[in-house]
Amino acid sequence: MGLLAAVALVSGGVVYTVEQREQDARERVTATRTATPSPPPPKSTKPSKVAASIAARRVAIDTILLRRAEAVRTGNEAMFLADVDPANAKLRAEQKILFANLVEMGFQELGYSQAEERFNPAVRRAHGSTAYLVRILMRYQIPTVDFTPVTTELGYTFVARGGRWLLTADNELDADLGPGAHREAWDLGRIEIQRGPRVLVVVEKGDTARGRSIVAEATEGIAQVTAYWPLKWTGSVLVIALDETDVRDARFADEDIESAASTGTTFSSLPGEESADGTVAGGYIVINPNERDRVDEILLSHEITHVATADLGGYEPLWLAEGAAEYVSWRGIEAISGSAEVAKWEQEVVDEAVPQLAALPGDAGFYQNSADVYGVSWLAVRQLVRKIGLDQVEELYEDLARNGTDQSARDRILQTRTGLTEATLWTSLTTYEPQR
Ligand SMILES: [Zn+2]
Known part of the structure; x- marks a missing residue:
C-alpha cells in the first residue's frame, strides 16, 4: 500500500x-x-x-x-x-x-x-x-x-x-x-547576468559590456513607462540578449518583417493545464540577435509597456496593446527629439498607412500585415487619448485585458468607456486631419 x-x-x-x-x-x-x-x-x-x-x-x-x-x-x-x-x-x-x-x-x-x-x-x-x-x-x-x-x-x-x-x-x-x-534563457549556452535595481539582463558569458549597457537602457525605459503610462507597475524586467534567433517563443530567423525585440508571456499555469488559455503571469523581453547593438530606451520602453501590462489578463486587442506600447515609446521620442518629429511621423501614418487598411487591424495576421499596423495602432490610441484622456485609456486597457475575451465583450467595453465602436474609431482615423 x-x-x-x-x-x-x-x-x-x-x-x-x-x-x-x-x-x-x-x-x-x-x-x-x-x-x-x-x-x-x-x-x-x-x-x-x-x-x-x-x-x-x-x-x-x-x-x-x-x-x-x-x-x-x-x-x-x-x-x-x-x-x-x-x-x-x-x-x-x-x-x-x-x-x-x-x-x-x-x-x-x-x-x-x-x-x-x-x-x-x-x-x-x-x-x-x-x-x-x-x-x-x-x-x-x-x-x-x-x-x-x-x-x-x-x-x-x-x-x-x-x-x-x-x-x-x-x-x-x-x-x-x-x-x-x-528554449529558456538558461537552456541555450553559458550565460551571464547583469543586474540593476529593476532589471535583469541575460547575455552570453563574457558579453559584459553589452549586458551593462542594456541594464542602463532598460532602466531608462522603465522610467519612461512610469512617466507616460498611468498604470502603477512596480515590477522588474528580464531582458534576454543572446546570440540566438530562437529564444522562448521569439522567432527572429524566419520572420518576414524584421522585429528588433519581442515580449513573450510567462505562465503561472500553462495553457491546457487548468484552462485552455493558461494563466499569464508576466512577460520576458527577447532581443533580436541582429539588433543587439541598437538596443535603446525607446525600443525597450515599447517592450516594457508590454511587460507592465502582461499580467492584466492578455485579452486586449493587439491594436490596443501595440498602440499603447508605441504611444509610450513615441512620448519618449518626443521628449528627446521634440514634437516636430512626432508630427512628421503622424502625417506619414495618416498619408501612407491608413489608406492601406479598411479597418482597425485585427488580431489574426496582425504581425504578418505588410501595412504599418504599429503606426495605425499608435494613431488609434492617440485618438482615444484625445477623446477620453490618458487615464481613461489606461482603464479601458485594463478592462479589455481582463474581460475582452471575445469580440462582443470587447465591443461592449469599448462602447461603454469611449462611446466608440472599432468601426467608428476606424472612421475617425480615416477622416482625421492633424492640427498643426
Ligand atoms: Zn510590441
Missing part, C-alpha cells in the same frame, strides 16, 4: 519546491495529506507487478528531480550531475552549463515535477525497453521579476541501468512541447 500511496501523491501533479525539500522520499511514501485527491486503488485486488514497477519508477524519478533542484539551491554540481548518464559525455557537458546557468539565475524557488509519460517508439529503439520519456514541469520564480511562481515545460528521457535510473536525454520531446519550451 505504501507504493500506491506514493502513486496517489505524485499523480496529483504536486510540484516539489526547494522549500519542500525536507519532505524526503521516505516521508513522501507515507504522507498523503498534501496529495491532490485521486481515485483510491481497488481494494480487492493486489497491485500488479507492472503497477508496482511504475510506482517505483515514479518515486525514483521524483527523487532525482528533487535532488536536481536541491543541487541548484546549494550550488552542488556533483549532486546535479549524479543522475546524468555517465555514458553520455555530450549531455553531461551540456548539463554542466545548464547547472551553472540555473545557479546564476538565483531562483527563489525551483522545483520539477513529472507530468504524463509520452510514448515514442523511436526513443524505445534508441534507449532500450526501460526508456521512460516524460513531460516535466519546471516551476520557478526569479526574484522581483516573477510576482508568482511560473511554469515551463521540458521533456526528459530516463533509462534504468545497473539498478538505478539515469537521465540520458533532455531534448527528445522538444518537438511536441509548447512554443518556446526548452
Whole structure:
C-alpha cells in the first residue's frame, strides 16, 4: 500500500519546491495529506507487478528531480550531475552549463515535477525497453521579476541501468512541447547576468559590456513607462540578449518583417493545464540577435509597456496593446527629439498607412500585415487619448485585458468607456486631419 500511496501523491501533479525539500522520499511514501485527491486503488485486488514497477519508477524519478533542484539551491554540481548518464559525455557537458546557468539565475524557488509519460517508439529503439520519456514541469520564480511562481515545460528521457535510473536525454520531446519550451534563457549556452535595481539582463558569458549597457537602457525605459503610462507597475524586467534567433517563443530567423525585440508571456499555469488559455503571469523581453547593438530606451520602453501590462489578463486587442506600447515609446521620442518629429511621423501614418487598411487591424495576421499596423495602432490610441484622456485609456486597457475575451465583450467595453465602436474609431482615423 505504501507504493500506491506514493502513486496517489505524485499523480496529483504536486510540484516539489526547494522549500519542500525536507519532505524526503521516505516521508513522501507515507504522507498523503498534501496529495491532490485521486481515485483510491481497488481494494480487492493486489497491485500488479507492472503497477508496482511504475510506482517505483515514479518515486525514483521524483527523487532525482528533487535532488536536481536541491543541487541548484546549494550550488552542488556533483549532486546535479549524479543522475546524468555517465555514458553520455555530450549531455553531461551540456548539463554542466545548464547547472551553472540555473545557479546564476538565483531562483527563489525551483522545483520539477513529472507530468504524463509520452510514448515514442523511436526513443524505445534508441534507449532500450526501460526508456521512460516524460513531460516535466519546471516551476520557478526569479526574484522581483516573477510576482508568482511560473511554469515551463521540458521533456526528459530516463533509462534504468545497473539498478538505478539515469537521465540520458533532455531534448527528445522538444518537438511536441509548447512554443518556446526548452528554449529558456538558461537552456541555450553559458550565460551571464547583469543586474540593476529593476532589471535583469541575460547575455552570453563574457558579453559584459553589452549586458551593462542594456541594464542602463532598460532602466531608462522603465522610467519612461512610469512617466507616460498611468498604470502603477512596480515590477522588474528580464531582458534576454543572446546570440540566438530562437529564444522562448521569439522567432527572429524566419520572420518576414524584421522585429528588433519581442515580449513573450510567462505562465503561472500553462495553457491546457487548468484552462485552455493558461494563466499569464508576466512577460520576458527577447532581443533580436541582429539588433543587439541598437538596443535603446525607446525600443525597450515599447517592450516594457508590454511587460507592465502582461499580467492584466492578455485579452486586449493587439491594436490596443501595440498602440499603447508605441504611444509610450513615441512620448519618449518626443521628449528627446521634440514634437516636430512626432508630427512628421503622424502625417506619414495618416498619408501612407491608413489608406492601406479598411479597418482597425485585427488580431489574426496582425504581425504578418505588410501595412504599418504599429503606426495605425499608435494613431488609434492617440485618438482615444484625445477623446477620453490618458487615464481613461489606461482603464479601458485594463478592462479589455481582463474581460475582452471575445469580440462582443470587447465591443461592449469599448462602447461603454469611449462611446466608440472599432468601426467608428476606424472612421475617425480615416477622416482625421492633424492640427498643426
Ligand atoms: Zn510590441
